[in-house]
Every structure is written in structure tokens, then in C-alpha cells.
Amino acid sequence: MGDLSIRNVSMRFDLPGGRAVQALQDVSLDLGQGELLSVLGPSGCGKTTLLHILAGFLAPTAGQVVLDGRPVTGPGPERGMVFQQGALFEWMSVRRNVDFGPRMKGMPKAERDRLSDRLLETVGLGGFKDKAVYELSGGMQQRVALARCLANDPDVILMDEPLGALDALTREKMQGLVLKLWKETGKTVILITHSVEEALLLGERLVVMAPRPGRIFRDYRLPFAERGVGADLREVKRSAGFAEMRDEILSMIWGMEDEIMGRAEGAS
Ligand SMILES: Nc1ncnc2c1ncn2[C@@H]1O[C@H](COP(=O)(O)OP(=O)(O)OP(=O)(O)O)[C@@H](O)[C@H]1O
Numbered sequence: 380m381g382d383l384s385i386r387n388v389s390m391r392f393d394l395p396g397g398r399a400v401q402a403l404q405d406v407s408l409d410l411g412q413g414e415l416l417s418v419l420g421p422s423g424c425g426k427t428t429l430l431h432i433l434a435g436f437l438a439p440t441a442g443q444v445v446l447d448g449r450p451v452t453g454p455g456p457e458r459g460m461v462f463q464q465g466a467l468f469e470w471m472s473v474r475r476n477v478d479f480g481p482r483m484k485g486m487p488k489a490e491r492d493r494l495s496d497r498l499l500e501t502v503g504l505g506g507f508k509d510k511a512v513y514e515l516s517g518g519m520q521q522r523v524a525l526a527r528c529l530a531n532d533p534d535v536i537l538m539d540e541p542l543g544a545l546d547a548l549t550r551e552k553m554q555g556l557v558l559k560l561w562k563e564t565g566k567t568v569i570l571i572t573h574s575v576e577e578a579l580l581l582g583e584r585l586v587v588m589a590p591r592p593g594r595i596f597r598d599y600r601l602p603f604a605e606r607g608v609g610a611d612l613r614e615v616k617r618s619a620g621f622a623e624m625r626d627e628i629l630s631m632i633w634g635m636e637d638e639i640m641g642r643a644e645g646a647s
Pocket residue numbers: 392393400401402420421422423424425426427428429593
């Protein structure tokens with residue numbers, strides 16, 4: 380479970396006045412069960428569009444996504460999403476947020492309580508079950524969002540900048556948590572980020588996308604996620620090859636952004 384195949388996916392958005400944006404062009408990628416992929420690329424290169432196609436929120440204009448042999452035609456419980464922020468039910472308790480999916484499916488209360496107890500312990504919020512969401516910090520809310528996603532037991536977890544709104548210290552702790560969940564659950568994980576360091580730390584595989592049209596530019600296999608499981612992430616950042624890789628990718632993305640700016644200036 381969790382074998383994901385993206386086959387020649389293209390997405391064109393038609394705009395008013397007959398114009399169109401080619402948000403994705405001929406994107407192909409195969410991910411095996413339990414792979415951890417991070418996706419990096421300048422703003423507008425189609426990262427969110429790709430994730431929404433994987434989630435089934437958008438149908439591509441060409442190509443298809445196949446999960447465990449079945450074409451994706453819409454949203455489904457085997458694919459869970461974690462958004463940047465604000466996707467929790469503010470008026471519900473932490474526990475009710477976490478067990479929302481199982482409750483909708485009719486899981487008995489005792490079983491739901493056991494499940495939410497276990498998941499909240501896993502994400503380090505054991506003492507916060509009965510708090511309201513608005514009482515929690517941003518980092519705690521993202522822990523709830525992770526627990527809620529896991530409560531549906533998806534095969535694939537899709538995350539769009541899940542840590543983007545957090546302060547540096549909280550973000551680092553959450554990066555450790557993402558690695559721990561990935562290892563413990565064996566789920567396939569795709570994580571979009573704007574941070575080069577985060578992409579290196581949280582990807583055994585890293586795809587760098589390029590814009591106009593949105594496409595896959597580079598596909599790396601990296602040792603850092605494996606090194607980071609249960610370890611101090613600052614040590615990983617100091618480990619062999621990390622700084623060189625970070626510089627290589629930063630230059631690549633700056634190059635793309637310069638090109639975008641150049642084109643934008645030329646166009647005006
Ligand atoms: N619903 C839509 N209608 C028209 N154009 C869209 C739509 N959604 C996305 N686009 C365009 O498609 C391109 C890719 O957008 P997308 O949001 O996927 O980029 P992104 O890589 O996630 O960017 P960011 O890093 O800023 O989040 C952009 O040019 C965007 O303006």
C-alpha cells in the first residue's frame with residue numbers, strides 16, 4: 380500500500396481572455412511504499428497544484444495518478460492532507476479534532492478514545508486532549524493536524540508547507556517529529572517546503588521543480604533523513620555533504636528566480 384505513480388501529468392489553467400497557465404507539464408514520478416519525498420521549487424512552479432492533483436481535488440488536463448494500481452479520480456481516505464495552518468475545527472476540542480474522521484465513519488467511542496489517546500501521545504500532546512484548539516500554540520496545532528491525519532490511517536500523507544508558519548525552534552522540533560512518524564508508520568510521505576534545509580532533512584528523496592512550465596528539474600536520493608531519525612538535526616546539518624548539497628540547491632533555485640525576474644522585467 381502507498382505505491383504512487385504519477386504518469387505524464389499536465390495541468391493547464393484557462394484564464395479569462397483566452398490566456399492560459401501551464402502549471403504542470405509532463406510530470407512523471409514513481410514513489411514506493413514508505414518513501415519520504417520532499418518537493419522544493421520557486422513560487423509558482425506548480426507544487427501545490429501537483430499535491431492537489433494527488434489529493435484528488437483537481438483533475439489533471441493530461442496524464443494520470445495511480446495509487447496501488449487504481450487511478451485517482453477524487454479525494455479518498457487512503458490519502459491524507461496536512462495543510463500549512465488553519466485547517467482544524469476551532470470550536471472542537473483537541474480530541475474531537477483528532478477523532479473526526481473515525482467518528483464520521485461510525486467507530487465506537489471507546490475505540491475512538493483509545494485511538495486519539497495513542498496518537499496524541501505519539502505527537503507529544505498527551506496532556507492536551509480536552510483543550511480547545513484556540514488555546515494551543517501554532518506548533519501544537521500542527522501536531523493536532525498530524526494526529527488527525529494519522530487517525531484516518533492513510534497510506535499516503537500529503538503535506539503542503541506544514542511547518543511554514545512556525546518559528547525556527549518549533550519548526551526544528553516538528554521536523555524531528557515528521558521523521559519519527561515516517562519511520563514508525565512506514566507511510567508514503569510527500570512534503571512540500573520552501574526551505575532548502577528542510578527539504579534536505581526531510582527527504583530521502585528530493586525533487587526540485589522548475590517553473591514556466593512547472594516540471595521536475597532534478598531528482599535526488601539523499602542520506603540525511605535516515606541520519607536524522609532519532610538524532611539531533613543540527614548534527615545532521617553539520618554532517619558530511621549537507622552544506623555542499625544545500626549550496627548546490629540554493630544556487631539552482633536562485634538561478635531560476637533570477638530568470639523569472641528577468642522575464643518579468645522584460646515583459647513589463
Ligand atoms: N485555480 C487556478 N487558476 C488559475 N491559475 C492557477 C490556479 N491555481 C494555480 N494557478 C497557477 O498555476 C501556477 C502554479 O501554482 P501553484 O500554486 O501550484 O504554485 P506553487 O509552486 O505551490 O507556489 P508557492 O510556492 O507560491 O505556493 C501559478 O502560476 C499559479 O498562478
